[in-house]
Amino acid sequence: MKTRLQHRRRITQTAFFLLFLLAPVFDLFRYDLVAGHFWLFGQPWTLGLDAFQRGEIGGGEAALRLLLRGFLPLALIAGAFIYTAWRWGRLYCGWLCPHYSVLETINRLMLRASGKPSIWERRKLPARQPDGRSLRPRAGYWIPTALAIIGFSFVWAVVLLTYLLPPAEVYDNLIHGELTRNQFVFITAATLAFSIEFTLARHFFCRYGCAVGFFQSLAWMANRKAMVVAFDRDRASLCKSCNNACDNACPMRLKPRDKKRRMFACTQCGECISACSLQQGDERQSLIVWVQGVDALKQSEPPVGIPLGSKLER
Secondary structure, X not given: OOOHHHHXXXXXXXXXXXXXXXXXXXXXXXXXXXXXEEEEOOEEEOOOOHHHHOOOOOHHHHHHHHHHHHHHHHHHHHHHHHHHHHHHOOHHHHHOOHHHXXXXXXHHHHHHHHOOOOOOOOOOOOOEOOOOOEOOOOHHXXXXXHHHHHHHHHHHHHHHHXXXXXXXXXXXXXXXXXXXXHHHHHHHHHHHHHHHHHHHHOHHHHHHHOHHHHHHHHHHHHOOOOOEEEEOXXXXXXXXXXXOHHHXXXXXXXXXXXXXXXXXXXXXXXXXXXXXXXXXXXXXXXXXXXXXXXXXXXXXXXXXXXXXXXOOOO
């Protein structure tokens, strides 16, 4: 059973995954190695420096084009992305990222196959789910798990290639079994690499290997009033009847009731909130909630020598 929060998140994840698949097909965004420039919303996106090379414009106009078509768009996009992370955390990871969608899907399949969301988990998770159902591992689920890993890896390999080469050419060659040598090598190597990553790494890659996630976390940690998952310690006694449902639900294998500095890689997916609300039987009664502003300060331990409530905090 999923809460309304998770249903909404599944919708945004699915929509963005479809965008990830179709963006190169419709030239919404990709870099064309053949043409030597980007495509953006169906139009070629160049720096406009060909005219300078032909001697048609001077150095000043070339510098202006470089600024307006290159540095300024990148600065605006990066600025908006970092600001979002600074204020709300790794929303991109938990609500949009196509890699995270795969991570969660494989986690769920491995849980059904082995009782653990990752092969590196030391112990099986409790059979009792937050909604009261019992989940018993079945070895037969290893087959769909393996198929999902290989299938997602192949899809990722092909889609990434279409971000670099004309999609029509790639898909036509693939359908007719006429891939060029370089295309075949790329798809084969990428499928193998992703298969290894989806099998062994997944959340480890998100926590330690993903630059996009790392810089989001840095921005988030810099803002002590940013949105963060908080635990209602005044009602902690209600946890006595729980089997650590929030910990078990976290795809990143974090401890949601811990301090913010130990939740560095939190993706704001809200799985811990949903698990707790199911455990309590009411979404409004979850002991784990999102807080921000002044309420978030308790989750962010203050710098040494600066007490809570000081002028620097405000």
